Amino acid sequence: MKEKLNSILREDRFEHSVNVMECAVKLSVCYKEDPDKAAIAGLLHDCARFLEPEEMLRLCEKLDIITDDVRKENPKLLHDVLGVFFAEKEFGVSDPEILSAIRSHTTGSENMTRLQKIVFLADFIEPGRKFKGVEELRDLAFEDLDKAVLKALDHTIRFVLKKGQLLHMDTVNARNWLLRDINK
Amino acid sequence: MKEKLNSILREDRFEHSVNVMECAVKLSVCYKEDPDKAAIAGLLHDCARFLEPEEMLRLCEKLDIITDDVRKENPKLLHDVLGVFFAEKEFGVSDPEILSAIRSHTTGSENMTRLQKIVFLADFIEPGRKFKGVEELRDLAFEDLDKAVLKALDHTIRFVLKKGQLLHMDTVNARNWLLRDINK
Numbered sequence: 001m002k003e004k005l006n007s008i009l010r011e012d013r014f015e016h017s018v019n020v021m022e023c024a025v026k027l028s029v030c031y032k033e034d035p036d037k038a039a040i041a042g043l044l045h046d047c048a049r050f051l052e053p054e055e056m057l058r059l060c061e062k063l064d065i066i067t068d069d070v071r072k073e074n075p076k077l078l079h080d081v082l083g084v085f086f087a088e089k090e091f092g093v094s095d096p097e098i099l100s101a102i103r104s105h106t107t108g109s110e111n112m113t114r115l116q117k118i119v120f121l122a123d124f125i126e127p128g129r130k131f132k133g134v135e136e137l138r139d140l141a142f143e144d145l146d147k148a149v150l151k152a153l154d155h156t157i158r159f160v161l162k163k164g165q166l167l168h169m170d171t172v173n174a175r176n177w178l179l180r181d182i183n184k
Numbered sequence: 185m186k187e188k189l190n191s192i193l194r195e196d197r198f199e200h201s202v203n204v205m206e207c208a209v210k211l212s213v214c215y216k217e218d219p220d221k222a223a224i225a226g227l228l229h230d231c232a233r234f235l236e237p238e239e240m241l242r243l244c245e246k247l248d249i250i251t252d253d254v255r256k257e258n259p260k261l262l263h264d265v266l267g268v269f270f271a272e273k274e275f276g277v278s279d280p281e282i283l284s285a286i287r288s289h290t291t292g293s294e295n296m297t298r299l300q301k302i303v304f305l306a307d308f309i310e311p312g313r314k315f316k317g318v319e320e321l322r323d324l325a326f327e328d329l330d331k332a333v334l335k336a337l338d339h340t341i342r343f344v345l346k347k348g349q350l351l352h353m354d355t356v357n358a359r360n361w362l363l364r365d366i367n368k
Contacts, residue, residue, distance in 0.1 A: 070360070154345045161338045166360045169353070176254070176350045 001043060001091055008050045017043050019126035020119070027118045030142050034097075034115070041101035041119045044091055048082035056082055070166045077168065080106050108153050108174030117149045124152045131155070150178050185227060185275055192234045201227050203310035204303070211302045214326050218281075218299070225285035225303045228275055232266035240266055254350045261352065264290050292337050292358030301333045308336045315339070334362045 006014050024042030028035045051059065053075040060067055060078055063085065071077040083102045087093040101119040104112060108120055125138045125148075133155070141148040153175040160167050190198050208226030212219045235243065237259040244251055244262055247269065255261040267286045271277040285303040288296060292304055309322045309332075317339070325332040337359040344351050 073364075157341065157345060157351075161341060164363065166363060167341075167356050169356065172351050172353065172356050179348065179350060180257075 001040065004091065005043060005047060009046070010050070013046055013049050016126065016128055017046050019128050020045060020122045023126045024118050024122035027122055027141060027145070028115075031114060031118065031145055033118055037095060037098050037101075037115055038118055038122075040093060040095075041098045041105075041115060042122050044087045044093065044098075045083060045102050045105045045119055045123060046079060047086045047091065047102075048079040051079070051082065053078070068169075070168045074165055077106060080104070104170070104174075107168045107170035108149070108156070109170045110173040110177040112149070112174060112178075114145070117145055121145070121149055121152055124155070146178060146182050150175065150182060153178065185224070188275065189227060189231060193230070194234070197230055197233050200310065200312055201230050203312050204229060204306045207310045208302050208306035211306055211325060211329070212299075215298060215302065215329055217302055221279060221282050221285075221299055222302055222306075224277060224279075225282045225289075225299060226306050228271045228277065228282075229267060229286050229289045229303055229307060230263060231270045231275065231286075232263040235263070235266065237262070252353075254352045258349055261290060264288070288354070288358075291352045291354035292333070292340070293354045294357040294361040296333070296358060296362075298329070301329055305329070305333055305336055308339070330362055330366050334359065334366060337362065 002018070005017060009017065021039050021042035024038040025035045027033070028038035048056065056078040057072065057075040059082060065081055065085065067078060067081055071081070080103055083105075084099050087099060087102055093099060097113060097115050100113065101116045103109075104116045105119050105123050109116070112120065121141050125134060125141050137148060137151055137155075140151065153171060156171055157167060157175065160171075186202070189201060193201065205223050205226035208222040209219045211217070212222035232240065240262040241256065241259040243266060244256075249265055249269065251262060251265055255265070264287055267289075268283050271283060271286055277283060281297060281299050284297065285300045287293075288300045289303050289307050293300065296304070305325050309318060309325050321332060321335055321339075324335065337355060340355055341351060341359065344355075
């Protein structure tokens with residue numbers, strides 16, 4: 001899988017993918033999740049990023065992949081649904097847990113499984129990531145998975161506001177759901 | 185209406201209401217909206233704030249006012265739907281434009297009318313409000329209503345994140361809708 005991924009992704013994206021894989025494995029060990037599933041989901045989460053956003057949009061239309069307006073209006077976001085498509089078709093992944101972790105790695109989603117949380121978070125805190133607060137988030141990730149994911153979702157929302165992009169409901173629903181769960 | 189409102193609201197809330205009324209009138213003149221409607225909606229927007237949040241929740245249940253989970257979990261938010269109720273029952277307001285401006289003054293909403301935008305914004309920028317960026321927002325309010333409302337919605341979302349509260353979908357939908365409208 002690594003070789004194949006290396007042959008299709010830009011070098012920096014491949015390095016990021018390996019970083020996310022390694023980070024997802026560490027988190028899976030910490031939280032007693034299946035490390036093989038974490039590795040595959042982490043490695044392949046960006047496997048559709050060899051496409052340009054406009055190509056992603058065209059491909060989704062061609063493949064009749066049902067998606068939503070916010071993803072269509074910001075087609076870079078489509079790399080999650082297309083990542084699921086390529087993970088299945090090109091990398092032979094059929095495990096629904098792995099596929100759902102790829103599916104939700106950018107926006108998050110309501111009712112995320114532990115594996116989904118791990119991959120979402122690994123994508124956020126892998127060693128190549130640089131943003132204000134990343135060190136604290138890296139520490140928190142190994143102390144409290146849910147609180148770390150909540151912080152990452154908050155960060156996503158602030159980033160979207162700053163960039164003047166549309167906010168995806170999956171992100172808002174993920175945050176409200178997790179916040180309720182933490183406060184229960 | 186002013187006298188009646190003064191008799192039920194705490195002094196600082198009454199002063200805020202008069203400020204919002206005055207600010208809404210100024211904005212309505214600027215944007216050629218009906219100043220009388222703006223005055224009434226601005227004056228009465230917080231008319232249910234004489235109740236404590238728990239009383240708001242009980243009253244909504246008693247009156248069978250249909251609302252949503254986020255408002256119920258943060259019952260202070262119910263002062264908008266209850267504001268509509270008291271504006272109708274106690275202050276004799278029947279104009280749907282005024283009532284909808286009261287209804288959306290805290291969360292915002294998709295497809296806001298100009299009057300809704302004005303009251304939402306007046307509540308944000310009235311002279312008693314103090315927050316980082318309020319001066320710029322006051323200037324922007326009289327230059328570009330939509331951009332100012334968008335900024336205020338962004339501010340609302342950041343405030344909710346900071347407070348660790350649930351994000352209301354009305355606010356997110358209002359922001360996405362307005363952002364699309366501005367970028368059209």
